[in-house]
Amino acid sequence: MQESYNGIAVPKDGEAIQYVDGKYIVPDKPIIPFIEGDGTGRDIWKASQRVFDAAVEKAYGGKRQVKWYEVLAGEKSYRQTSNWLPDDTVKATVDYRVSIKGPLTTPVGGGIRSLNVALRQLMDLYSCVRPVKYYTGVPSPVKHPEKCNIVIFRENTEDIYAGIEFREGTPEAQKFVSFVNDEMLKGGKKKIRLDSGVGVKPISITGSKRLVRSAINYAIKNGLKTVTLVHKGNIQKFTEGAFREWGYEVATQEFRDLTVTERESWILGNLDANPNLTPEENAALVEPGIEFAPKEFGDSVIAEVKQVLAEIGASHGGGKWKSKIMVNDRIADSIFQQIIIRPSDYQVLATTNLNGDYISDAAAAQVGGLGIAPGANIGDGYAVFEATHGTAPKYADKDVINPGSVMLSGVMMFDFLGWTEAARLIENSMEETIKQKYVTYDFERQMEGATKVKTSEFATRMIENMDKVASK
Ligand SMILES: NC(=O)C1=CN([C@@H]2O[C@H](COP(=O)(O)OP(=O)(O)OC[C@H]3O[C@@H](n4cnc5c(N)ncnc54)[C@H](OP(=O)(O)O)[C@@H]3O)[C@@H](O)[C@H]2O)C=CC1
Ligand SMILES: O=C(O)CCC(=O)C(=O)O
Numbered sequence: 001m002q003e004s005y006n007g008i009a010v011p012k013d014g015e016a017i018q019y020v021d022g023k024y025i026v027p028d029k030p031i032i033p034f035i036e037g038d039g040t041g042r043d044i045w046k047a048s049q050r051v052f053d054a055a056v057e058k059a060y061g062g063k064r065q066v067k068w069y070e071v072l073a074g075e076k077s078y079r080q081t082s083n084w085l086p087d088d089t090v091k092a093t094v095d096y097r098v099s100i101k102g103p104l105t106t107p108v109g110g111g112i113r114s115l116n117v118a119l120r121q122l123m124d125l126y127s128c129v130r131p132v133k134y135y136t137g138v139p140s141p142v143k144h145p146e147k148c149n150i151v152i153f154r155e156n157t158e159d160i161y162a163g164i165e166f167r168e169g170t171p172e173a174q175k176f177v178s179f180v181n182d183e184m185l186k187g188g189k190k191k192i193r194l195d196s197g198v199g200v201k202p203i204s205i206t207g208s209k210r211l212v213r214s215a216i217n218y219a220i221k222n223g224l225k226t227v228t229l230v231h232k233g234n235i236q237k238f239t240e241g242a243f244r245e246w247g248y249e250v251a252t253q254e255f256r257d258l259t260v261t262e263r264e265s266w267i268l269g270n271l272d273a274n275p276n277l278t279p280e281e282n283a284a285l286v287e288p289g290i291e292f293a294p295k296e297f298g299d300s301v302i303a304e305v306k307q308v309l310a311e312i313g314a315s316h317g318g319g320k321w322k323s324k325i326m327v328n329d330r331i332a333d334s335i336f337q338q339i340i341i342r343p344s345d346y347q348v349l350a351t352t353n354l355n356g357d358y359i360s361d362a363a364a365a366q367v368g369g370l371g372i373a374p375g376a377n378i379g380d381g382y383a384v385f386e387a388t389h390g391t392a393p394k395y396a397d398k399d400v401i402n403p404g405s406v407m408l409s410g411v412m413m414f415d416f417l418g419w420t421e422a423a424r425l426i427e428n429s430m431e432e433t434i435k436q437k438y439v440t441y442d443f444e445r446q447m448e449g450a451t452k453v454k455t456s457e458f459a460t461r462m463i464e465n466m467d468k469v470a471s472k
């Protein structure tokens with residue numbers, strides 16, 4: 001521990017959160033580092049901090065208090081230290097274990113690489129957890145937004161976010177392309193065009209398995225019944241397809257008593273419906289049209305049926321599979337329409353980094369948009385809470401943006417720390433304020449009869465509403 005980071009003194013009257021034997025030990029006055037963020041981050045942080053402090057004060061009457069500690073990153077950091085993400089900032093977030101951040105700008109095309117991604121990678125925050133949940137009164141473009149209650153687990157450290165890219169025309173790109181064309185593709189028909197920029201998409205067993213493991217553990221802890229692996233494995237077989245395969249390995253090898261895969265459920269369900277079914281007949285029900293497929297394929301499905309029945313017929317058969325967590329998979333393009341048309345079929349999505357990035361913004365649209373889309377980056381012993389959205393620069397310093405996402409990220413943080421009373425006060429007062437139709441521009445433009453308020457006014461009304469929701 002240092003007395004200061006980036007030349008900013010650590011609060012003397014707080015203590016660090018500890019992590020012992022897989023558990024967080026939270027003092028009554030924890031020091032929690034925060035990164036204010038670029039662009040709209042400034043307005044949002046001011047409003048959120050007021051709400052967090054009011055909720056903690058109301059919930060614990062001074063017994064508990066967050067000792068906020070600013071750490072520098074992004075534009076503010078660059079202005080003050082000539083460094084976008086100083087080592088001291090990473091050290092402080094590591095030393096104090098739990099922190100919260102606003103969004104940081106990443107230029108498109110050139111310039112610095114994402115500081116957000118860098119922090120996740122440097123701290124090995126491998127699960128990006130983004131709940132998509134409806135709050136009463138929030139305007140939505142769909143008829144039944146309340147049916148959407150999905151938590152996205154996005155792998156957070158690899159995939160194309162590894163940042164291994166070579167710009168078109170550089171010697172590195174030329175070397176890379178020549179190597180692939182000449183050595184790997186051996187001058188065959190398949191070739192990378194010589195005027196290409198190229199990027200590498202690493203997907204590892206380590207990264208995939210630990211992400212899926214945390215998604216299944218989340219489902220167990222929260223009594224959820226479905227975990228869906230989302231991938232583009234039909235096209236990217238050895239990265240996205242492998243993610244799916246490793247995901248199923250985690251489910252069936254590490255959580256065998258608690259899970260059933262979708263295919264296993266078909267096999268077991270077929271036998272439940274007709275106990276006299278032969279493995280051949282069962283295979284034909286699992287893969288309709290199997291008689292027209294090559295013999296090896298038919299044989300492999302029959303072998304699969306026999307294996308499933310031998311392995312879990314006794315433990316999962318006779319309908320017992322219905323009480324297990326269903327682990328299924330969906331191809332990424334189809335999940336975008338599935339979560340709109342049949343949101344209640346999905347509870348936890350576990351997916352690779354890029355898919356998760358896209359899906360989390362799209363899913364948020366159903367329940368009100370990026371103004372109300374919280375998230376957390378979680379590793380083993382470290383967590384950084386942050387909204388799904390970015391810096392929305394056109395609204396910077398106008399005091400108009402919706403602070404909901406950072407506030408709800410704070411709710412996730414307080415729940416994570418076990419300060420559930422403060423979490424509920426924030427969540428309920430936000431819902432109450434929205435029900436009163438006292439909302440920022442993004443909601444107001446989709447609602448009838450709403451009052452459009454500033455970021456700061458929304459926060460003030462939330463604080464006022466805490467008395468009301470506390471007495472309910
Ligand atoms: N974790 C992070 O720090 C992230 C950083 N970024 C970075 O942010 C920068 C800007 O990215 P951009 O693509 O514009 O995406 P943003 O998420 O910043 O904004 C896109 C649009 O979403 C809406 N929106 C975003 N946040 C809110 C909010 N709090 N309340 C209401 N509406 C909101 C606005 O829509 P409308 O115009 O309709 O009002 C806004 O114009 C980029 O540099 C990007 O790399 C992006 C995502 C995450
Ligand atoms: O780091 C960035 O600038 C964008 C990241 C992003 O979109 C996300 O994490 O959802």
Ligand SMILES: [Mg+2]
Nearest residue numbers: 357358361388
């Ligand atoms: Mg994103």
